[in-house]
Amino acid sequence: MRQKRTTIIDLAKACNVSKTTISFAFNNPERIGKETYDLIMQKAKELDYIPNPAGRNFSLKRKQTIGFLLPQQFEGTFSNPYITQVIQGIGDICTEKDYTLTLIPPFNDNMNDAVYKVSVDGLITMGINVEMDIVESLKRMFIPFVTIDGHPGEDTPSINIDNKAASYDLMKEVLENGHRNIAIVALKESEYEKSMRFESTTQIRLSGFEKALNEYGISLSDPNINIYDEECFIEAGMNVAKQIVKTNKDATCIVCMSDVIAIGCITYLKQNSYKIPQDFSVVGFDNIKTSTIVTPNLTTIMQASIEKGEIAAKTLFDLIDKNEIATIHKILPHRLIKRDSLKKIN
Amino acid sequence: MRQKRTTIIDLAKACNVSKTTISFAFNNPERIGKETYDLIMQKAKELDYIPNPAGRNFSLKRKQTIGFLLPQQFEGTFSNPYITQVIQGIGDICTEKDYTLTLIPPFNDNMNDAVYKVSVDGLITMGINVEMDIVESLKRMFIPFVTIDGHPGEDTPSINIDNKAASYDLMKEVLENGHRNIAIVALKESEYEKSMRFESTTQIRLSGFEKALNEYGISLSDPNINIYDEECFIEAGMNVAKQIVKTNKDATCIVCMSDVIAIGCITYLKQNSYKIPQDFSVVGFDNIKTSTIVTPNLTTIMQASIEKGEIAAKTLFDLIDKNEIATIHKILPHRLIKRDSLKKIN
DNA sequence: ACGCTATAGTAAACCGGTTTTGTAAACCGG
DNA sequence: CCGGTTTACAAAACCGGTTTACTATAGCGT
Missing domain, CATH: 3.40.50.2300 (Response regulator)
Known part of the structure; x- marks a missing residue:
């Protein structure tokens, strides 16, 4: 059976003072006499008294x-x-x-x-x-x-x-590098999120992509632009890469909304003997540390x-x-x- | 100025009952009459009353x-x-x-x-x-x-x-692969840790390494065995690799006590045009996910x-x-x- | 009509502190 | 020696709940 720790009352009794005095000793030492203070501190040490933070925080109406x-x-x-x-x-x-x-x-x-x-x-x-x-x-x-x-x-x-500007920058770079058949891997949204009229990060980034594409005369719904939804796991990224090579072999670049997914893609593709970026280019988003560790290093959007x-x-x-x-x-x-x-x- | 949320007393007053009754309504509904219960729930909704978890937990002497x-x-x-x-x-x-x-x-x-x-x-x-x-x-x-x-x-x-057995297994594998000039990167200990008579994880793993080395007639203090201490960061791993290539070029294998460090080593070495594992073998410890993402994939000790x-x-x-x-x-x-x-x- | 038992609610203690207010004794100047 | 101020402590209220113990009323069988 676990013991109870010493409370302010225990200590007050041991010192023959009120609990007010104990409280002052710990929080307003100048308000009490030196001898009492010393006695309290000594007894506190003896009895292992430390003010209970739960009680203290509750009293102070805070949680710290x-x-x-x-x-x-x-x-x-x-x-x-x-x-x-x-x-x-x-x-x-x-x-x-x-x-x-x-x-x-x-x-x-x-x-x-x-x-x-x-x-x-x-x-x-x-x-x-x-x-x-x-x-x-x-x-x-x-x-x-x-x-x-x-x-x-x-x-x-x-x-x-600025998610729109960031995703625009990313897609523009992809387009400037000559890619026209692009797989976009968006971050999967829950049904709850989809029900919102308000634009989610996924939707905002999509609109940034769209803006860049439009500047090249391409629409988001162009048959050469394919959008996938995926969760944000390495394995999910591997999975979507598998899908892409199966159903969308003509894509030259995979644009991911997260480095984690991009790295999953690269991992799957390399495991299956595709060369990056020769067979597929892959770009990500976030600039996580691992993006400098994968081979090849990942082109991405840095955010702090x-x-x-x-x-x-x-x-x-x-x-x-x-x-x-x-x-x-x-x-x-x-x-x-x-x-x-x-x-x-x- | 932020408002205060409704308390049990506020609600009790609003319902013309005691706070006991409110408490029962939320925790022991069967102890009070249906009509009172309904009234309380309705008023609770009106006043946005939700039992304050801080008070509740304090009373229940728990923190959840x-x-x-x-x-x-x-x-x-x-x-x-x-x-x-x-x-x-x-x-x-x-x-x-x-x-x-x-x-x-x-x-x-x-x-x-x-x-x-x-x-x-x-x-x-x-x-x-x-x-x-x-x-x-x-x-x-x-x-x-x-x-x-x-x-x-x-x-x-x-x-x-079993850190000794695990590190033994790792070093044995290194030795079986013919390596005899080995750089060991240990996890740096604080002065406080070093002052302990009790063996730290670092020391235990070192003893596992030693056991394997001894089986090959090699001592931990052999001039071909060099031990480095490093913090557990990617950058620290890069740093130690830099040191190793500078001062210990004959090492054929870098044995790290952490995948993070091992990956730092690999990253530095690759950036500096060394080939892994041709120029240096590198092994790690932990089997983090990234160890399957770096090229080459990292030989390591898996722990769950x-x-x-x-x-x-x-x-x-x-x-x-x-x-x-x-x-x-x-x-x-x-x-x-x-x-x-x-x-x-x- | 009586006593017994449920039912429905309340009052008060409690969790472990802080803080406001109160008070006795010591101190002080004139 | 008196009135006012300090000093040093204590009593009590409070933070927001839970829980034990108690009470009043209703319902019940006989």
Whole structure:
């Protein structure tokens, strides 16, 4: 049977003082006499007393914790370096501020309810938009939150890149390199996401692709442009590559909305003796570290993932500390990174 | 100014009942009359009342949260897929049990103090051993914990692989392939770790290497065996490879205690026009996903990282639920995975 | 009509702290 | 020596819930 740790009352009794005095000893030492203070500290050491943070935080009406609402189950989240880097950025700021970071699972479709069962001072979310129930719910519960890669509405902070411009840049590069038969691998959306009238990141990026294609007189619905939907796993990327070589052999370039998928593609293609970029060019999105490790190195769009997390966390702490509503809509820079996985043809 | 959310008292007043009744309505509906119940639920909806989890958990003397004590700063943790997979495993079990997972930064050298400022029902730690102060501290505070990759003492659960056997297997494979001039890249230990009399994972693995070497009549201190210490980053791996080609050109194989380092080595070597495994063989440890993505694929020791996290979490929940001390010392299987980064020579 | 048992609700204690308010004794200047 | 100010501590309220113990009323069988 586990023992109970010493409480403030235990210590107060041991010292023959009130619990007020104990509390002052730990938080306002100047308010009590030196001898009493010394006695309390000595007895505290003897009895292993450390103020219970749960009681303390409850009393202070804070949690000293912010939450990160996972955009998907743990597997998808933790196998995607882009997301783990975002978490790293958040975590670094939390460490600085002496807060802890709680990971909150996505709770499938009824996110709304379950979020309330966890207690945090604020929340960082990814990929949600203003139409989702959770936005309204969080506001109703007065839970401050900031959103990365999403559009939670005018009055709620968000951190994004210019996804349309970024995907335009990527597709333009592909087109400039002469590719005209292109497989696009989009990020699969849930039925829930699809039901939104609001444009998802996938749709925005598609529109960026479209803009570039249009400049070359090509429509998104052109028979030479094929769009696939895939989850964001290595294996999913391998899978879509398999499909592409089976059904769409004339494609010269595979444009992926995520490096993870792109790397999955490359891995599958190389395993099946295709040469990259000779047989297929492949480009990605995010510039995760692995994109410099695969052979060939991946042409991709860099976005500052750690910084995204850091800024999101800082913004959230502003919200929490100032106790007021900030409406920052930050657009971080992106950059096309040209490497070796995109071949110039014709 | 942020509003306050509705409390149980607010709702009680609105319904003209006591807060006991409200509490029963949410937790023991059968104890109150149907009409009262309906009224409460209706008013609760009107006023957006949801029981405050902080108050609830405090009252129930639980936190509904377990902590993961990061083995190093966020950067090192989140750039190492082995660790993120462990976290994934822990997270999956937390999700099942409706707990959340809190990431606790390592607090540098005075881990002991800071751990108490976070409130969790239990803790999962990595790489600590029985001599570290934190073990004693956690016990004194009656915080249940289980340790992954460490030896926290007889009476505290641990999850490990047989590191000596695993490293023996790895080195034996290297030797069987004819390598005799070997660079070993060990995981760098802090001064604090070095001060322990207890063997660290690094030292245990070194002893496994030694055993294999001895079978070939080679001592660890042989001039052809060179040991390097490195942090566990890609860049650190690149760095050590640079050192090795500069000062130890005769080495034919680089044996790394982590895939991350091995991949860093390969990346550097390839960037500098060395051929792997023709110029250098490289082997790693952990079997992270990227080890199948680099070219050549990495020969390594597989250990079930996700499963480690899962088992650790399950064990911890047993401790928490049963409220008693379990002393499970689990040794999970490992496996040598032969791939293409190790060349047979002579 | 009586006593017994359910039923439906309330009051109060409790979880472990913080903080406001109160108060006795010491101190102080004139 | 008196009135006012400090000093050093304590009492009590509070944070938002749960739970134990208690009470009033209704329903029941006999």
